[in-house]
Amino acid sequence: MHDAFMMLKEDHDRIALLFKQSRASGGTKVNHQIFDQIRSVLDNHTHIEETILYPTCEKHQELKRMALEFNDAHAEVKELMFQITRSARDDANIAPKLRSLMERVEAHIQEEEERLFPLAEKVMRRNELEYMRAEIESARRRLGIWTHGAGPGAMQPYPEED
Numbered sequence: 001m002h003d004a005f006m007m008l009k010e011d012h013d014r015i016a017l018l019f020k021q022s023r024a025s026g027g028t029k030v031n032h033q034i035f036d037q038i039r040s041v042l043d044n045h046t047h048i049e050e051t052i053l054y055p056t057c058e059k060h061q062e063l064k065r066m067a068l069e070f071n072d073a074h075a076e077v078k079e080l081m082f083q084i085t086r087s088a089r090d091d092a093n094i095a096p097k098l099r100s101l102m103e104r105v106e107a108h109i110q111e112e113e114e115r116l117f118p119l120a121e122k123v124m125r126r127n128e129l130e131y132m133r134a135e136i137e138s139a140r141r142r143l144g145i146w147t148h149g150a151g152p153g154a155m156q157p158y159p160e161e162d
């Protein structure tokens with residue numbers, strides 16, 4: 001897998017790990033510390049895909065429809081995220097909303113890894129892949145995200161939110 005997709009997959013793995021922690025901590029109560037991390041990782045990851053991956057995909061006939069479809073899925077995820085963030089922290093409806101958020105994101109991640117990444121890697125030219133790699137790396141630096149290759153077990157923590 002090209003480095004550009006490896007970095008996106010690292011984000012996915014990080015998200016999966018946080019979901020696992022959230023479920024383990026859970027029951028009916030939401031662990032807000034974990035939720036804050038989920039929100040931060042998802043915000044950064046969706047931003048990178050929407051500004052770098054999807055626009056590059058849209059230049060290709062074979063990828064365009066999928067990029068638009070996945071962009072819509074992000075909008076759904078953001079809406080759920082917004083609803084959860086807006087609710088009071090002790091709101092009993094947060095837990096089910098967080099569960100649907102996680103399910104929605106997991107389905108989206110699976111589709112991206114199974115359908116979009118392999119096809120994009122086949123269809124895109126070498127220089128487009130390199131362009132994406134460089135852009136993702138600099139976006140990560142700007143956002144303070146761990147560097148590629150550290151692996152999900154060795155990731156640096158995300159900066160605390162104000």
Ligand SMILES: [Fe+2]
Nearest residue numbers: 008049109112
């Ligand atoms: Fe993704």
